Amino acid sequence: MVGRTSLLIKDMLSARKLIFNLLTQINKTIHKSNNKLTIKMIKRAAGFLIYRLVSSRIEYLLLKASYGELHWTPPKGHVDPGEDDYTTALRETREEAGFTENDLKIYKDLSKTLNYNVKGKPKVVVYWLAELVSGRDPTLSDEHTDFKFVTKEQISTLSTYPDFLEMVDYFDNEIKKIHKL
């Protein structure tokens, strides 16, 4: 009896481990606290930190959301089921700013991933760096009411999230190397 019980417990533990691994693979996080397992869906989004050069000044594009806290972010949005991050970044940038690949020089090898919580749920956002080469202004959708091209210093008046500002710092240094500024 004792042997059968310990076998059963062993089976349950392996089953739990199997479920844990499977759920992790399908993009969920599992948190263990007070011996209880809770599962949180991870929201995933992708976009581009778009900059333009005006003489040798670097200016970044931010869009003002028409909902919620009316926050400012680069063009980005949720990854649809079956879509890869890069395709999402292109689609959302086209939908939110009207820019296609023809408007941009995309640095596919330069990307940053931000991890933060929205309403208690984890969110992952992948940004690639892209230069606006067409010189066009964005065409906004109804998700945004305004846009601004701002310098790195001015960004902190529109967004105060430390990880976002660190990312801008990182890209700013890369841009200076690319253009030998």
Ligand SMILES: Nc1ncnc2c1ncn2[C@@H]1O[C@H](COP(=O)(O)OP(=O)(O)OP(=O)(O)OP(=O)(O)OC[C@H]2O[C@@H](n3cnc4c(N)ncnc43)[C@H](O)[C@@H]2O)[C@@H](O)[C@H]1O
């Ligand atoms: N409150 C709301 N009311 C009505 N409709 C809504 C809504 N929120 C979303 N929607 C709908 O969802 C759609 C947007 O979807 P998408 O356009 O597909 O996705 P998104 O850009 O990732 O959404 P969002 O702007 O919410 O994301 P962010 O992480 O910047 O921002 C999400 C939150 O995280 C905060 N945040 C942003 N960056 C952060 C960071 N680095 N660290 C911590 N928090 C951050 C923001 O301030 C914001 O509070 C809209 O069309 C709208 O219909």
